Amino acid sequence: MVETNLIVRAGMRVIVDVEACQGHGRCRLISPALFDIENEKVVLLSESVPVGGEKSAKHGMLSCPERAISIVEG
Amino acid sequence: MSDDPMVARAQEVARNLDRSVAKFLLTEYDDYDVLREHLPIARTEKGQSPGWFLTRYEHCVQALKDFETFSSEAGQVKSSETNRRWIPQGVDPPEHTAYRHILHERFTPKAIDRMDGDITHWVNTLLDRFVEEPEFEFIEAFADPFPVTVFCQLMGFPTDTLEQLVEWKNIMLHTRDGHPRGREAALRVAAKLGIDPGLDADGVISLAAYQQIAGATSRALYGYFQRLLDERRAEPRDDLISDLLAARYNGERPLSQNELEDTMILLFFGGLDTVSSVLGFILRDFATLPDKRREFMALMDDDMAVGDAIEELLRLNTIVTQPRRCTRDMAFNGTEFRAGDLINISCPAGNRDPREFEAPAEMRFDRSPNRHLTFGLGRHRCLGIHLARRELKTALRLFLKRCPDFELIAARPPIAFAQMKGVAELWLRRT
Numbered sequence: 488m489v490e491t492n493l494i495v496r497a498g499m500r501v502i503v504d505v506e507a508c509q510g511h512g513r514c515r516l517i518s519p520a521l522f523d524i525e526n527e528k529v530v531l532l533s534e535s536v537p538v539g540g541e542k543s544a545k546h547g548m549l550s551c552p553e554r555a556i557s558i559v560e561g
Numbered sequence: 562m563s564d565d566p567m568v569a570r571a572q573e574v575a576r577n578l579d580r581s582v583a584k585f586l587l588t589e590y591d592d593y594d595v596l597r598e599h600l601p602i603a604r605t606e607k608g609q610s611p612g613w614f615l616t617r618y619e620h621c622v623q624a625l626k627d628f629e630t631f632s633s634e635a636g637q638v639k640s641s642e643t644n645r646r647w648i649p650q651g652v653d654p655p656e657h658t659a660y661r662h663i664l665h666e667r668f669t670p671k672a673i674d675r676m677d678g679d680i681t682h683w684v685n686t687l688l689d690r691f692v693e694e695p696e697f698e699f700i701e702a703f704a705d706p707f708p709v710t711v712f713c714q715l716m717g718f719p720t721d722t723l724e725q726l727v728e729w730k731n732i733m734l735h736t737r738d739g740h741p742r743g744r745e746a747a748l749r750v751a752a753k754l755g756i757d758p759g760l761d762a763d764g765v766i767s768l769a770a771y772q773q774i775a776g777a778t779s780r781a782l783y784g785y786f787q788r789l790l791d792e793r794r795a796e797p798r799d800d801l802i803s804d805l806l807a808a809r810y811n812g813e814r815p816l817s818q819n820e821l822e823d824t825m826i827l828l829f830f831g832g833l834d835t836v837s838s839v840l841g842f843i844l845r846d847f848a849t850l851p852d853k854r855r856e857f858m859a860l861m862d863d864d865m866a867v868g869d870a871i872e873e874l875l876r877l878n879t880i881v882t883q884p885r886r887c888t889r890d891m892a893f894n895g896t897e898f899r900a901g902d903l904i905n906i907s908c909p910a911g912n913r914d915p916r917e918f919e920a921p922a923e924m925r926f927d928r929s930p931n932r933h934l935t936f937g938l939g940r941h942r943c944l945g946i947h948l949a950r951r952e953l954k955t956a957l958r959l960f961l962k963r964c965p966d967f968e969l970i971a972a973r974p975p976i977a978f979a980q981m982k983g984v985a986e987l988w989l990r991r992t
Contacts, residue, residue: 491930509942512670516868516950527665543865549930550872552938 493558495545497538500561503529507555514547514556522547535561571600578614579607580882581980583739590922593910602896605905609980610884612903613896618918618934620894621911624885624904625938628654631904633941635886647827648820654940660824663808663816664944667715667801673947676711680951683710684959692963696970699987701742704840707956711948712832716825717800718789730833732778736771740978740985750774786825790818801828831945835880836952838983841975842878843957845987846924848969853924858965860926861958870926871953876933877924879909880982883937908934966992 501521510527520537521544523530536544536558548556563569574592579585585592596603597616605614615621624631634646634653646652649660666672684707691702705727713720728746735743747766751758751774759767766774789802797803805821816824847854860866883906887898898904912933913921936943943949969975973988 509939511936511942512947513872515670517865524670527661527669546929550932552932552934552936554932 490549490557493545495536495541495548495558497536497541498561499536499544499558500534501531501536501544501548502557502559503531504553504555504557505529507553508551509553509555511552513550513552517550518543518547529555565599567595567599571595571598571603575600575603575605575614577607578603578605580610580982581608581738583977583979585979586977586982589909590913593907593913597910597914602894610903610905612905613898614905614907616907616910616914618911618914618916621906621908621934622938623894624906625883625934625941628657628940630888630891631885631906632888633657633885635888635901645819645823647830648824649944650827650831650941657940659811660820661940661944663805663810664801664824664828667804668944668946668948670947673951676715676948677951677955679714680711680955681959683707683714684955688959688963692960694991696988696990699844699989700837700841700984701986703956703960704837704844704984704987707840708836708952709833711952712828715801715832715948716828717793717798717802722785726829726833729778729782730830733775733782734830734834734981735978735985736774737765737768738978738980738982739976740983741976742985743978747771747774750777782826782829783822786822787818790821831943832948834981834983836949838880838981839875839878839949839953840956841977841984841987843874843953844960844989845969845975845984846877847961848967848987848989850924851966854961856926857957858961861961866926867954867958868950869928869931871950871957872931872933873924873926873928874953875935875950876912876918876928876931879912879933879935881935881937882907882909883941908937964989964991968992 505528508529510524512524514522514529515524518540520540521531521533523532544558548558563572574595578592593616596614601617601620603614605611615624632653634651649657652660687703687707691697706723709723709726710720713723731740731743732746732750736747744766748758751770754773754777756770756773759770761767790806793802793806797806805816805824808816810816857870860870885904885906887900887902887904889900891898912935915921936946967989970988970990975984976986977983978985
């Protein structure tokens with residue numbers, strides 16, 4: 488799986504597909520510095536992966552049951 | 562009949578698949594494995610919802626997300642007594658979206674955070690009553706009353722009706738599925754109504770008798786809702802019933818009496834049964850898998866690790882198979898569906914698909930990714946997702962702290978029930 492092999496570095500851009508998001512909140516539990524939930528939808532607290540948050544950002548992305556999160560080169 | 566022996570075997574599994582009888586649980590996951598590999602879109606005829614049966618993860622995802630083709634409204638098995646739908650579960654978008662909007666405020670992660678202290682208090686209060694005993698029955702002592710207590714608080718139901726609510730729930734959902742207390746409570750209602758329960762050779766109450774019993778119980782339950790609605794109309798409080806009364810559908814009009822009651826009944830069934838069932842299955846596993854129990858205990862105070870561990874327990878103990886009805890003739894991954902076909906989306910089977918989950922039968926507390934289907938996907942994602950997670954986390958942490966070592970009691974084996982499956986009796990002995 489391509490996304491599991493993705494190497495996430497600080498500064499990479501986090502993109503959320505708000506249409507696809509259904510507010511499961513897995514991302515918020517895993518990476519509360521990056522994701523919040525409002526009105527059953529994800530809210531990005533930062534547009535890029537923070538230093539030290541690489542691992543949890545990737546874990547949050549991979550955990551989304553709706554596959555609504557992607558992380559790309561800034 | 563297929564020439565391929567494995568396909569023929571899968572066809573036999575599909576023919577005999579009856580999720581409504583308790584013995585189904587003995588071979589459930591083996592049956593799903595056979596179907597998933599050899600007949601992933603199977604035709605089933607037995608049980609309460611004959612129709613197509615999906616066992617592959619990707620197929621389940623596809624059907625859950627496509628709410629226009631796979632209707633929840635038409636897929637709902639309505640009670641013969643009232644022929645009324647459950648809101649919002651049995652309603653399609655855009656109506657669904659409007660109802661959901663009214664409800665979601667009480668179920669946000671932040672709203673659940675505010676309930677945390679109360680949830681901890683109720684867990685400890687219930688544990689105080691039995692957890693020091695050398696032997697106890699976990700379901701009646703804890704797994705049933707705990708979610709009901711939380712639910713009563715959230716809704717604004719008086720907690721002194723808790724036992725009555727559990728009994729109504731068990732009659733409505735568990736009269737004919739192998740749940741002893743459900744059956745006994747239904748027999749009491751039958752006796753009161755002067756109905757012949759029509760027991761079969763296995764002691765199962767007849768469908769005809771159940772319909773009368775469920776009808777009477779349903780009238781009692783709706784009557785209870787109506788009394789509470791009247792009370793809150795006269796004197797609103799800080800609870801969900803008062804919210805429903807104050808709500809405006811699409812910002813335009815208040816909910817009708819039927820809409821209010823149909824929402825309350827959905828929350829009642831959604832809130833009372835599933836957490837209880839999952840807790841029963843988890844503790845049954847922890848009683849027989851002490852290494853897994855200790856592994857969980859070693860990580861349960863780490864908020865991040867326990868979150869992942871609970872998702873894994875939810876993946877392995879999925880209760881709900883989602884019913885939908887196909888709204889048009891279509892080809893679905895090589896199979897022709899006709900408009901009107903009932904589609905059973907087996908989230909329990911999809912959650913053990915090796916295409917999505919490596920070594921799916923293994924309990925891996927750090928599994929990643931773990932995009933399980935336990936709460937559904939798409940627009941109908943379980944409203945109570947954040948509450949359910951919090952209830953499980955708090956209950957497991959506090960129970961295991963006070964009762965770290967336990968086992969099953971050979972003379973009193975666990976009793977599980979089918980359909981909306983769960984554990985009805987779980988005797989445990991401290992060791």
